[in-house]
Amino acid sequence: MVETVPQASALGFKLISVEPQRGSILSPWREELVGDPDTGVIAGGVITALLDHVCGLAVTSRSLEGGFLSTATLDLRIDYMRPAAARADVTASAHCYKLTRNIAFVRAHAFDADPEDPIATAQAAFILKRAAP
Amino acid sequence: MSQAAAQRLEEFLGRVPYVRFLGMRAELAGDEMTAILPFAPHLIGNVMLPALHGGVIGAFMEMTALAQLSVIAPSAKVHKTIDITIEYLRPGKAMTMYARADVRKVGRQVANVHVEAWQEARDKPAAALRGHFLLSGT
Numbered sequence: 001m002v003e004t005v006p007q008a009s010a011l012g013f014k015l016i017s018v019e020p021q022r023g024s025i026l027s028p029w030r031e032e033l034v035g036d037p038d039t040g041v042i043a044g045g046v047i048t049a050l051l052d053h054v055c056g057l058a059v060t061s062r063s064l065e066g067g068f069l070s071t072a073t074l075d076l077r078i079d080y081m082r083p084a085a086a087r088a089d090v091t092a093s094a095h096c097y098k099l100t101r102n103i104a105f106v107r108a109h110a111f112d113a114d115p116e117d118p119i120a121t122a123q124a125a126f127i128l129k130r131a132a133p
Numbered sequence: 134m135s136q137a138a139a140q141r142l143e144e145f146l147g148r149v150p151y152v153r154f155l156g157m158r159a160e161l162a163g164d165e166m167t168a169i170l171p172f173a174p175h176l177i178g179n180v181m182l183p184a185l186h187g188g189v190i191g192a193f194m195e196m197t198a199l200a201q202l203s204v205i206a207p208s209a210k211v212h213k214t215i216d217i218t219i220e221y222l223r224p225g226k227a228m229t230m231y232a233r234a235d236v237r238k239v240g241r242q243v244a245n246v247h248v249e250a251w252q253e254a255r256d257k258p259a260a261a262l263r264g265h266f267l268l269s270g271t
Binding site: 004005006007008009010031032033034035036037038043044045046048049050051052053056070072073074075076077078079080083 | 148149150151153154155174175176177178179180185186187188189191192193195196210211213214215216217218219220221224
């Protein structure tokens with residue numbers, strides 16, 4: 001799901017880890033992904049795509065347990081705490097902490113150097129798609 | 134005013150590398166801006182459907198808000214996103230997406246912006262965004 005999705009591979013996402021309920025992805029810094037040319041900081045939009053993607057990964061990690069085939073984002077709320085450091089890679093980790101029959105709830109955070117000092121945090125809800133009965 | 138607005142918009146679009154990565158452009162009619170995201174294979178998030186990546190749609194709407202702000206709240210620096218809430222209403226099809234930003238308030242420090250994105254019909258939105266942006270000084 002990380003390297004095979006065209007947008008994820010265009011952004012150069014690398015899978016760090018996936019386990020039931022949790023996923024982690026690295027987004028390497030690249031010149032063309034900069035949002036503020038004065039500072040060389042990666043664009044907010046890249047963080048948005050990264051957080052959306054890592055949340056989807058955490059949800060998908062529970063597909064066997066939850067018995068669903070695929071999932072789609074319903075809503076995604078992102079708080080930006082601070083800009084990433086200049087020319088820094090960004091890592092994002094997500095936790096799918098609750099699964100109902102139809103909905104998955106996920107929290108995620110993105111950081112550059114220290115997981116305790118986040119760049120951004122996210123809260124998302126995903127709809128679960130099951131095979132037609 | 135409108136020529137200066139067009140110039141500020143072009144400056145913003147040309148200056149931000151990530152705007153070029155997305156392949157996004159924008160058109161102005163007076164002070165009303167329409168952002169345009171032509172379809173490209175690298176924007177796909179689901180190969181089976183195929184559908185645009187949700188993160189791309191979110192990022193496109195966020196950049197639409199920032200582009201609109203660059204027109205009405207000019208600054209030498211890029212404004213910063215404080216928070217955004219994205220609502221996904223329909224899958225993004227493998228075709229051009231459009232978005233318009235509605236700047237609800239420009240305060241002394243913070244602007245509140247709503248964005249709506251659509252594809253085939255304006256009254257069938259694909260996604261919506263609400264956000265707060267920290268205004269950089271001029």
